[in-house]
Amino acid sequence: MLRPAILATLLAFAPMAVAQAPAPPADTRYLVEMPELQQQLLRREMQEHLLAYQRILGHLANGELAAAGEVAEQTMGVSTMGKHAAATRGLGGPGRFMPDGMRQMAFGMHEAATDFARVTKEDDLGAALRALQDLTGICAACHMAYRTR
Numbered sequence: 001m002l003r004p005a006i007l008a009t010l011l012a013f014a015p016m017a018v019a020q021a022p023a024p025p026a027d028t029r030y031l032v033e034m035p036e037l038q039q040q041l042l043r044r045e046m047q048e049h050l051l052a053y054q055r056i057l058g059h060l061a062n063g064e065l066a067a068a069g070e071v072a073e074q075t076m077g078v079s080t081m082g083k084h085a086a087a088t089r090g091l092g093g094p095g096r097f098m099p100d101g102m103r104q105m106a107f108g109m110h111e112a113a114t115d116f117a118r119v120t121k122e123d124d125l126g127a128a129l130r131a132l133q134d135l136t137g138i139c140a141a142c143h144m145a146y147r148t149r
Contacts, residue, residue, distance in 0.1 A: 015117035029147040034097035040149050041084050049076055049139065056132065065128050069120030072135070076113035098146075105142040112138055 034042070052075035059068035073079060084093030095103055113137040119131040 027147065028143055030099070030147050032098060032102060032148050034094060034148065035091075037088060038084075038092070038097055041087060042148060045094070049050075052056065052076060053055040053136070060125070060128065060132075063125075065120040065125065067125055069117035072113045072120075073117035076110060076135070077117055078110045078114045081110055102142060102146045105138055105145075109135065109138045109142070 052071050055071045056068045059065070059071065082093070087093075095106055098106060112131070116128065116135050118130040120128045122128075
């Protein structure tokens with residue numbers, strides 16, 4: 001237990017420490033505005049991608065390259081493009097509201113996921129990891145450049 005004098009000193013300086021905390025840096029990413037439905041669909045998709053990366057890494061750690069590739073294709077690959085059509089009833093998915101640079105990164109991500117899936121069939125862990133790095137690099141670049149809120 002703290003002695004009363006030490007406790008009193010800590011309590012006296014606590015407000016000063018809070019008051020002097022630096023402000024967080026400004027978020028300089030480009031704000032992409034889109035309707036609420038498309039924004040929520042995009043957010044859910046990004047969360048699904050994070051879970052997919054976790055599964056992919058688990059498969060790679062266990063030497064299950066083909067299974068890692070399947071996860072990538074089924075969650076992020078070219079075959080997943082346009083999956084929001086039913087939910088938006090023809091109004092367009094998130095891609096319709098993305099600026100050109102962001103849309104190109106999204107296309108590149110889908111293509112990189114499909115490429116990763118193809119490379120995993122070669123059963124070469126080094127090649128698969130390089131392809132996965134290409135995929136995650138696109139994701140990181142997009143998230144560093146754009147935001148939706």
